[in-house]
Amino acid sequence: MTTPREALGQVWAVAGGDPDALGRVSVSGDDPMLPTDIRIGTAAGAVIAATGLAASEIWRLRTGRAQSVAVDMRAAIAAFRSERYLRVNGRPAPDGRSPLFGFYPTGDGRWIQIHANMPHHHAGHVRFLGCEETRESMAAAVAKWKAQDLEDALNAAGLPAGMVRPREEWVAHPHARAVAELPLLEIVRIGDSAPEPLGVGDRPLSGVRVLDLTRVIAGPEGGRTLASHGADVLLVTSPHLPNLPSHVIDFGLGKRSATLDLRQATDADRLRELITRADIFAQSYRPGALARLGFGPEEVARRRPGIVYVTLSAYGHAGPWRERRGFETLIQSVSGLAHEQGFGGGLGRPQHLPAQVVDHATGYLAALGALVALARRAREGGSYLVRVSLVQTGRWVDSLGRVAGRHLADQTEAEVDDLLATCESPFGRLTHVTPTARLSETPPFWARPPVPAGTHEAGWPA
Template structure:
């Protein structure tokens, strides 16, 4: 335990309070590990540590609610946390390193500033090029030439109107003055509240066994995509939940992303717009304890998945919703990714190089941080449901996590160059055979006494599982 344990506990207490957790439980958390990891101007390591700490504590609390015993002690190791926040970079599939960003994803110079695009998926790439009047086979040079003559905010609006993804790079003051930035500033880190009519407590059966799995026997419908949502549901699977991810047949997932975030889960394809697919989904929903959604706000409402409708149809269900920009403000219905939120909210300029070139965080920290917070919210909701009943709704957004990083967590002097602890992530990596091939992957950072240290199963191939509960 090192000399900033008190500060670490303060940050954990802040996030734990946002989750509505009993204040005294934060004393069950122990911190340690190498110093100086995930270095940045912003307190990225503090964000990462805090998100993992409250997630592990929420799991330990649920375990205690099911065993009737004391809350197990939680251990947060900075090395494990930092390795997990870079899990997609540590992944190897049969020795092959993953592909990070596609050629048309990145920062670009415009006539009046800089722009960030996201075109990792083919449909987003096609929409970006079509919005700019470029041919479908245009490469980086053609895109750069086109953007150099355009204004960043005009491109932002044009591309979004076409269903693509691009944002003007803003500094912190510009974001604060933007209507969406102002809307975010008035919001808490997350919300977790009762929803719908009162119902009796739902007390899952007692818990025993080695390891201790607080979510054992619980069924989770996973309707999320890269990256925060799958991190959350991967964590729920670690803790014993039967997690079934459902995707539309026309939106295949990146093999690398699925290899990283599919641990412990199953993956099936259902067309909710077709009668047979909808019927199968309704059978799943009728037995689900938790529904996690990560599509832009409103995108799934036509399938009867708006929170209020879900709570009426399935009293006692726990609903967790994740979005990039929040479900409010002028950007409330927009798509987004971690990299775009970093660019829009001033993070990229805070981390800029000396010549003003926009920078990035040392990890996809908004995605990973929000993922662990989302899992924590689900676990806390399950604990509260076991005590008082009722449905609950957890709502999170990448921009709200970004506000925690930029405006709430205090900035501290970075560890001086040459004084950071030596750290080798190899001890936090493991190998697993899978239907995808031989996987080298990061171990989970969520740790409490007698809890799991790894997932019970590796990822299956995307979309290869039968859409039924075990």
């Protein structure tokens, strides 16, 4: 069983952080904190502390002044469930999730998860299965299939789904074996450039420009974290790609938002112009998707020597599933976490964890990688590729061990009331979880509220 401190040490080491810096960070609390045996709090506390420490190291490079970092695991848990606590004018934010999302038994006694939260996926699953838009009709259609056959067929059709597997079945899978060879986080130098001083400013990331081409939770969490330390984060969304309303609001904190259609030459050229003045380029498209449009890491680094290119995928960049569409809950389903949470708890069916730990942790790891790469650029120059994936994070979460926690009641909103703040926004009055890491000199905060997609011009302030 891994302690929060040990987990922090693992994350900091794989990022290449200075071991001496660990003496300036503390993590209080321990699992269990939620109704699960999975060490969600340990994972949350470790990655948030590591990211806060990396931000403090950027500050030390800027000013020569070290500062302490503290993370309370109760607050870290709340941060990993931030979308649950989001309120708009005192009411839960509309999430837009499909009623067809979830687990279904198959004809061979197995289970499969259908991911239908995006409108085109919802329509695609209904069309593929030839069913009506009700859970009852979809269940009847799914029951005609064997789980493995349906998983293969749906994914071949570009529809996200995953057969629920126990852990021992997953670790023997060819894709699991392929990603087992990958580290939790990769920071690779991909080009040469002169060192770039971090400049002046009253926050760790003052003056740092981030292009955020991510959606859903993990990638946007990374951008939101960078914004909390003072980065100028420009969210660039596509007009033809959907997102869930609650995610737009919750993970838009601290960001400006522009819309570009990269299929159009003028918009693609505009993004190229933005890249020349950016420090970080973050994207969460499937491996190879942006490269086919001319925005792969090598192309971006040639256009902007010194760029930090962050790529986040579902299933990683190696193995037979590397180009498969995926989401956090599917990682839980295929890798054994949902099987353990449900069947291990005596439910007789799979169940997702009480927090999207893989999503949020991957977002913080993306931010951590970007921060460490920025520090390296300041000291030694170079362009950098940062790679993280949901499946690699899920493997790490699974490795942290277990603690008896199924007996606990779920964390309520009242229990985290002291961790919430309010702000006015174009969506209304928002109640949201505040940044978790406590930096003694530069506490993180979001300087602007979230805005609807396309509110801003695609440009950098003069």
